[in-house]
Amino acid sequence: MEVRPILSAMLRNKTAPLLIAAQVALTLAIICNALYIIRDRLSTAARPTGADETNLFEIRFYPHRPIADIRGMQIRDLEALRAIPGVRSVAWVNQIPLGQSSWNIGGLTTEPGKRDSNIQATYYFSGGSLIDTFGLRLIEGRDFQSSEVVESDPRKERAEPQVMIITRALAELLFPGAASVVGKSFYLGGSDDAKPVRIVGVVERLQSPSAPAGARAELSMIAPITYLDGYTRYAVRAEPGQRERVMAEAEKALLALSNDRVLLGKGGFDELRARRYSGERIMAGLLIAVTGFLLLITASGIVGIASLWVNQRRKQIGVRRALGGRRVDILRYFVTENAIITTAGVLVGLSLALALNHVLVGAIELPRLPLIYLGLGALVMWLLGLLAVSGPAWRAAQVSPAIATRSV
Amino acid sequence: MFRYYLSLGFRSLRRNPVLTALMVLTLSVGVAASITTLTILHAMSGNPLPHKNEQLLVPLLDNLPADNGNDDGEPPEQLTFMDAMKLWEQKAASRQTPLYGLSPAIDSGRADLPPFFTEGVAIGRDFFAMFEAPFLYGDAWSAEEDARAAKVAVISRSLADRLFDSGSNPVGKTVRISDNDFSIVGVLDSWNPVPKVYRLIGSERFDTSEDVFVPIRTAVALEFDRNGSMDCSSEPPAPGFQGYLQSECNWVQYWAELDAASSRSRYADYLLAYVNEQKALGRFVRPPNNRLYNVGEWLDSRGVVDDDTRTSTWLSFAFLLVCLVNTVGLLLAKFSARPGEIGVRRALGATRADVFRQYLTEAAVIGVVGALIGLVLTWSALAYIRSLDASLALVTRLDGTMLVTAVAVSIAASLLAGLLPTWRACQVVPALQLKSQ
Amino acid sequence: MLKMQNLSKVYRTHMIETQALRGFDIHVREGEFVAVTGPSGSGKTTFLNIAGLLEEFSSGEYLIDGVNVAGLDDNARSRLRNEKIGFIFQGFNLIPDLNLFDNVDVPLRYRGFDSAERRRRIEQSLTQVGLASRQRHYPAELSGGQQQRVAIARALAGSPKLLLADEPTGNLDSNMARGVMELLEEINAAGTTILMVTHDPELAARAQRNVHIIDGQVSDLEHETRRALASLSTTPEAV
Numbered sequence A: 001m002e003v004r005p006i007l008s009a010m011l012r013n014k015t016a017p018l019l020i021a022a023q024v025a026l027t028l029a030i031i032c033n034a035l036y037i038i039r040d041r042l043s044t045a046a047r048p049t050g051a052d053e054t055n056l057f058e059i060r061f062y063p064h065r066p067i068a069d070i071r072g073m074q075i076r077d078l079e080a081l082r083a084i085p086g087v088r089s090v091a092w093v094n095q096i097p098l099g100q101s102s103w104n105i106g107g108l109t110t111e112p113g114k115r116d117s118n119i120q121a122t123y124y125f126s127g128g129s130l131i132d133t134f135g136l137r138l139i140e141g142r143d144f145q146s147s148e149v150v151e152s153d154p155r156k157e158r159a160e161p162q163v164m165i166i167t168r169a170l171a172e173l174l175f176p177g178a179a180s181v182v183g184k185s186f187y188l189g190g191s192d193d194a195k196p197v198r199i200v201g202v203v204e205r206l207q208s209p210s211a212p213a214g215a216r217a218e219l220s221m222i223a224p225i226t227y228l229d230g231y232t233r234y235a236v237r238a239e240p241g242q243r244e245r246v247m248a249e250a251e252k253a254l255l256a257l258s259n260d261r262v263l264l265g266k267g268g269f270d271e272l273r274a275r276r277y278s279g280e281r282i283m284a285g286l287l288i289a290v291t292g293f294l295l296l297i298t299a300s301g302i303v304g305i306a307s308l309w310v311n312q313r314r315k316q317i318g319v320r321r322a323l324g325g326r327r328v329d330i331l332r333y334f335v336t337e338n339a340i341i342t343t344a345g346v347l348v349g350l351s352l353a354l355a356l357n358h359v360l361v362g363a364i365e366l367p368r369l370p371l372i373y374l375g376l377g378a379l380v381m382w383l384l385g386l387l388a389v390s391g392p393a394w395r396a397a398q399v400s401p402a403i404a405t406r407s408v
Numbered sequence B: 001m002f003r004y005y006l007s008l009g010f011r012s013l014r015r016n017p018v019l020t021a022l023m024v025l026t027l028s029v030g031v032a033a034s035i036t037t038l039t040i041l042h043a044m045s046g047n048p049l050p051h052k053n054e055q056l057l058v059p060l061l062d063n064l065p066a067d068n069g070n071d072d073g074e075p076p077e078q079l080t081f082m083d084a085m086k087l088w089e090q091k092a093a094s095r096q097t098p099l100y101g102l103s104p105a106i107d108s109g110r111a112d113l114p115p116f117f118t119e120g121v122a123i124g125r126d127f128f129a130m131f132e133a134p135f136l137y138g139d140a141w142s143a144e145e146d147a148r149a150a151k152v153a154v155i156s157r158s159l160a161d162r163l164f165d166s167g168s169n170p171v172g173k174t175v176r177i178s179d180n181d182f183s184i185v186g187v188l189d190s191w192n193p194v195p196k197v198y199r200l201i202g203s204e205r206f207d208t209s210e211d212v213f214v215p216i217r218t219a220v221a222l223e224f225d226r227n228g229s230m231d232c233s234s235e236p237p238a239p240g241f242q243g244y245l246q247s248e249c250n251w252v253q254y255w256a257e258l259d260a261a262s263s264r265s266r267y268a269d270y271l272l273a274y275v276n277e278q279k280a281l282g283r284f285v286r287p288p289n290n291r292l293y294n295v296g297e298w299l300d301s302r303g304v305v306d307d308d309t310r311t312s313t314w315l316s317f318a319f320l321l322v323c324l325v326n327t328v329g330l331l332l333a334k335f336s337a338r339p340g341e342i343g344v345r346r347a348l349g350a351t352r353a354d355v356f357r358q359y360l361t362e363a364a365v366i367g368v369v370g371a372l373i374g375l376v377l378t379w380s381a382l383a384y385i386r387s388l389d390a391s392l393a394l395v396t397r398l399d400g401t402m403l404v405t406a407v408a409v410s411i412a413a414s415l416l417a418g419l420l421p422t423w424r425a426c427q428v429v430p431a432l433q434l435k436s437q
Numbered sequence C: 001m002l003k004m005q006n007l008s009k010v011y012r013t014h015m016i017e018t019q020a021l022r023g024f025d026i027h028v029r030e031g032e033f034v035a036v037t038g039p040s041g042s043g044k045t046t047f048l049n050i051a052g053l054l055e056e057f058s059s060g061e062y063l064i065d066g067v068n069v070a071g072l073d074d075n076a077r078s079r080l081r082n083e084k085i086g087f088i089f090q091g092f093n094l095i096p097d098l099n100l101f102d103n104v105d106v107p108l109r110y111r112g113f114d115s116a117e118r119r120r121r122i123e124q125s126l127t128q129v130g131l132a133s134r135q136r137h138y139p140a141e142l143s144g145g146q147q148q149r150v151a152i153a154r155a156l157a158g159s160p161k162l163l164l165a166d167e168p169t170g171n172l173d174s175n176m177a178r179g180v181m182e183l184l185e186e187i188n189a190a191g192t193t194i195l196m197v198t199h200d201p202e203l204a205a206r207a208q209r210n211v212h213i214i215d216g217q218v219s220d221l222e223h224e225t226r227r228a229l230a231s232l233s234t235t236p237e238a239v
């Protein structure tokens, strides 16, 4: 309504409004991008592994002197673990989702002898059933049969799997568009002696231990192999609600079996997840803190300057009231004034946000900022401005009209 | 006169406590955010061996097959065991060492100290001199011990303290490493180069240095497993540990140190000659694609400072900028709220410069208080980050340089913020002021 | 037009109670030009403030244009001020960041006139005070007398029935003061009731009726004594 006179009054005193607008613009540019990075990082950190994470834990041992009968040790370990009440399923595994260090095989191909394939997948293997132990969802085919399990001593021979279970993501990459991949074969590399591996099942999802950002995270395959290695890593799936107790008993049971080894680590998936994504979470936390402080500082800046304006203009407010301005007119004056400044800041801020995003896209592989974040940021700034000015504006509305005659 | 301005400044700040608190807080939060990220960036992007920057070199050789799957034109970032050992034996540089990571088991035999695993590296004797590892007791093993794969070890001070009476000299004593008795020849004093430049691959880059150092030939003879990364472009010719030793798998890091006099290009020529010689034996099928990095180049090329650190540093400086703008606004509002005072001072004979100095002093007072609070905030933020991620312990230490930087940044920031409002305050003309009053 | 009966106003500050008005009775008829005089601190401004609905009173009765003021809420009081009352202050009280046009515009905006009506009234009232050509000037660019004429234009623009002036010439030299006084007389002649506080006996003498306030009470005096008293009470002020 009375935008023009407010605007022209403001143009007479440009500096402070310009500073607030600049502050709004910078804040908007930063928070748009920060919110987006926060969401990007948190959603990366929240991706499911495909395993029954709440009930699963791992326990790892390493011998400090050579172990004579590794096979016997593994059998005794598995028996001891299964004997613990509350254990649902146990398997020896070479690696575990979110465990970070991973076995990868590159050059996967469906054409024998093709040497330049760039399909790489992570390589899980286990003599047990990962479908049972990890709690994976089988969407096609079957689990391994015990006759298919291969035992291998890595110091003496190379394990050659005949059959594999792969993830849907890998299946789609190897056989684009195929309705079913069970029964089909592929090769682990293009060397001349590579033998075909037959797919017997497809699981919906199984994340690789390193869990890289993007689609590569779910390129995994499982082979029915047990290594006869002194290093042992077991995945244990407990009955719901019993994981902590089972984990404590498992450690005791296994250490009681042999004192030639050292417990390297044990832990649930929540711990693994926290460790894997600590970088993402520190970044998100930092950005959340920065965003929060920015909003707080911008708000306090608006409150500070608006309060001083109100104080400076007490006389003027009294005159306006004496001339018939109602309280709400005074309130509206300050809110409108603030809205004009905020809007100017928001307009500049939106272009700054896009520019900053352009820089970030180049610098840190961040996808382009979706427009919704700009809208969201603008809305936040408007609300913030409104909220910040409401206090001083309300105080302005309380100024008595008698101020006009009782001049100081 | 400065004392007078100072007392005026403090008095003025007391007159408007909420506004003053707001300005100080804004400034200190801005300073804390920027100094926190800057501290981390400063530590991460540091070069622990600046005086040897040009002399220490990492050679990389391209042993990938001709038709490699994911080809980015770069050679693997480590060498094969074969190449590392050959380069080491040929001693083309004044010092050189191969290196691979271990995770040895330490068995003290004591009942109160059960066996445990720790971090170690398998290296050549030159390693200690090349990276200036400080010896507390003893010294590096000899070249002869290197050559005959003697069971000798250098251990860290913290391991020595754990195994033996602290303060005693354990040189000559025996330590059981992965089921083998090693004789201790030296103990290293605490030594934590940040980043851990000699082992950027397959290890935490900002971690403390290792506990156990053994000759590489000994480690290989005892088949000490590698703790680090390995890239294989083809299957090893045989299974097990021996297979890796003869394979085209890349898993050994290598460093050479040149005399100040001898030139880098001579060493590059030597590497090229080596590759060509191997080509004759049927290896290195691709066109020669060697790389030679000095310390700084090596740190840069491995991306030691990650994108997140860089982004957050930029962000926090943008944040500081917002804080600055905010402080400018608040100061401006504060100063312009009392044109009467300025008018009266001017009328009483204050020069423009006097007004300028008085108001800038007031801004600087805010800066100093803001800096002190900012330092406390920085210190707590770093402690908090440390508690979130212990591996960042070495890069979240607030050193003297950063302390000075923090104080300088915040005083500079407050003066900068005070400049515009002060300049405006100086524009107040006594006559004009009286007229409108 | 304006009728106060047994009105009182008490100011309470933390320690002291000031009885600014007590048993205050006054009746101003439509079209009158009343000069209010009295020693400093006697309650003149308080009276004007209450008359103009800028302040509330403590007890008594006050009717303006037949409307009983007691019990009106803030919005209704604002409305009344806006429609029926115009103000002229000693310190002019123009808004420094608005040009003359926008200054006169302020009460009209609150009145809710459309822009054509506002423009017409602004131009008319600025013409009346002889400043039509300086619409785009800012208050700081005018002399004190000119500023006060703008303030009068602002008060007139809403065509109020009652004009309240608190020492309108207090900041002006006698020449300018006479000019302002002539303007006020013109306005009064056009039918507007005027209540003017002044310390200047010469100006007070030109009003139709004088009201003398002493110690918060009205004393309507005869012409002669009034003049003597007024000169007495203002002498100590004339420093």
Ligand SMILES: Nc1ncnc2c1ncn2[C@@H]1O[C@H](COP(=O)(O)OP(=O)(O)OP(=O)(O)O)[C@@H](O)[C@H]1O
Residues within 6 Å of the ligand: C011, C012, C013, C018, C019, C020, C038, C039, C040, C041, C042, C043, C044, C045, C046, C047
């Ligand atoms: N807001 C207030 N709080 C307390 N006391 C007040 C207030 N306003 C006025 N007074 C007191 O009320 C009395 C009347 O004041 P008022 O301003 O009406 O005097 P005045 O006749 O206008 O004087 P002057 O000629 O000097 O302007 C004075 O004693 C004054 O101190």
Ligand SMILES: [Mg+2]
Residues within 6 Å of the ligand: C044, C045, C046
């Ligand atoms: Mg008065």
